[in-house]
Amino acid sequence: MTVTIRYLGHAGxxxxxxxxxxxxxxxxxxxxxxxxxxxxxxxxxxxxxxxHNDHCHPESIVSVQAEDSIIIAPEDCxxxxxxxxxxxxxxxxxxxRGVKIRAVPxxxxxxxxxxxxxxxxxxxxxxxxxxxxxxxxxxxxxxxxIPEMESLGPIDVAMIPVGDTYTMDNKEGAEAASTIKxxxxxxxxxxxxxxxDFKKALEETTEISIxxxxxxxxxxx
Numbered sequence: 001m002t003v004t005i006r007y008l009g010h011a012g013x014x015x016x017x018x019x020x021x022x023x024x025x026x027x028x029x030x031x032x033x034x035x036x037x038x039x040x041x042x043x044x045x046x047x048x049x050x051x052h053n054d055h056c057h058p059e060s061i062v063s064v065q066a067e068d069s070i071i072i073a074p075e076d077c078x079x080x081x082x083x084x085x086x087x088x089x090x091x092x093x094x095x096x097r098g099v100k101i102r103a104v105p106x107x108x109x110x111x112x113x114x115x116x117x118x119x120x121x122x123x124x125x126x127x128x129x130x131x132x133x134x135x136x137x138x139x140x141x142x143x144x145x146i147p148e149m150e151s152l153g154p155i156d157v158a159m160i161p162v163g164d165t166y167t168m169d170n171k172e173g174a175e176a177a178s179t180i181k182x183x184x185x186x187x188x189x190x191x192x193x194x195x196x197d198f199k200k201a202l203e204e205t206t207e208i209s210i211x212x213x214x215x216x217x218x219x220x221x
Contacts, residue, residue, distance in 0.1 A: 001133035003221040005157065007213035010054055011142075011189045013159060017133050020044045020099060021064075024128065024139050027053075028060040042066040045096060048073035049106060049141030050125025056080055070096060074126060090126055100131040105148040106141035111166055119166045129153070135221045138182065142167050142189070145176045156221060157211075158182035161189030162198050170194075174201035177208055184209040184219075 006014040011025040022045040043064040048056035048071070056077035065071075071078075071085045072094060078085045088094065093102040103126040108118035120142045127141040129152060138158045145168060158180050162173035167189055174197070177185045185208050187195045199210050211219055 003133040003135045003137075004218055005137070005186075005221070006218045007186070007188070007215060009215040011049070011139075011159075011161065012060075013139065013188075014041070015130065015132060015137060016041075020097065020132065022047065022099070022130070022132070023061075023064055025049055025055040025141075026060040026064065027055065027057045028063060043069045045069070045099065045101075046071045046073075047101070047128055047130075047139075048077045049127060049139065050074055050120065051076035051080065052125075052142070055125075055142070072101060074124070088126065090123060098132075102129040102131075103127070104129055104138075104152060105146060106143035107146060108142075108166075109144045109146065111144060129155070133221070138180065140176070144168055145172050145179070149176055149179045152180055155180055155182040157184045157186065157219075159186045159188050162187045162195060163189045163191040163193055165191070170197035171201055174198050174205075177202055178206055181206075182208060184211050186211045186213055 004016045010027045012027050013024045015022040021041050021043050023043045024047045058080050072088050075087045088103045090103050090105050106125045106127040107122040108120045111119050125141050128139045130137045135156045138155045140160050160173045161167035162170045187198050
């Protein structure tokens, strides 16, 4: 089965097979609307990693939502959306039409609003390990390098945030990728800061394929 991953800007992706159209953290901010020509294909499954507006964006969700779309996200995102919402917490695994979706930890250990107040506390948001079409895809959500990354299991494609301030920076993202050891890694949530240090660190120390993407780019697995 062919699996296609399309980058939709910021932390947003579409994962598509012949039967499924899955959106993750679709965020239709004005600049991404201008740069991505078509994000209108209706969703079978919509995932959000946490309730922040650039990850659980109600207007974006409505733009791809069909009557039978299933929305999966932590409970606080459910307060912002309508339709078939199914809450998920860390450790949960849901299977829908053969697609396996596992919620894994995502949290900050070194990025704080104020002392002792992380932007993403433990147990607030999740990452996702998605098994579809014989491929396993990891979307890290908003997170730092955390010990739980060591036990994700084999990963074909990892989507890693490297924008700093709220998540890992480039060097930390490279550390995360080296820990996870995916076949391919896609840097995301960059805030347009560039990824040269991320690429350099991985190219010098690993054989992981680095797939840089701009909004609208696709890869096929």
